Amino acid sequence: MKTFIALLMTSIICSTQAATLFGDSVDKATVLPVTQLLAQPADYLGKVVTVSGTVDSVCSKQGCWMKFTVSNEQGPFRLKVRDGDMVFPLTAKGKTAYATGTLKLWPQGEDEPDAYQLVPTAVEIAD
Numbered sequence: 001m002k003t004f005i006a007l008l009m010t011s012i013i014c015s016t017q018a019a020t021l022f023g024d025s026v027d028k029a030t031v032l033p034v035t036q037l038l039a040q041p042a043d044y045l046g047k048v049v050t051v052s053g054t055v056d057s058v059c060s061k062q063g064c065w066m067k068f069t070v071s072n073e074q075g076p077f078r079l080k081v082r083d084g085d086m087v088f089p090l091t092a093k094g095k096t097a098y099a100t101g102t103l104k105l106w107p108q109g110e111d112e113p114d115a116y117q118l119v120p121t122a123v124e125i126a127d
Helices: 002-015 034-039
Strands: 020-023 031-033 048-058 065-068 077-080 096-106 115-125
Touching (some): 048 115
Parallel strands (some): 031 048
Antiparallel strands (some): 048 096, 065 077
16 A cells, blocks of 8 residues: 555656746736736836736747737737747647736737737746
8 A cells, every 4th residue: 555655646746747937037926817918008018017828829930939819809919039038849839828028019010000029038838
């Protein structure tokens, strides 16, 4: 019986995975869901905020951006870093991510309204 319990505990400990971290520590004191932030983005523009959301897609070339799942009415929302500063894994798709950084405008082109992006200093992808 002791052997069974020891094997069970080892299995549980080994199956627990830690989050994947990039940059500094994410400030989770006040986390805004990305949908809440996009409801009134002008209130946060140019400010440091921490957002959470589900990763919808990841840059497949250099891992330099991730898009969060948002409604069509809210437009796209992404995390964007300088190439090489952080490299987001393709496996992040579908996972919850937390990011601390500065909210900025993300120009979309002549016929499209501007969207928003976070320039992060810290990102955590929950496993």
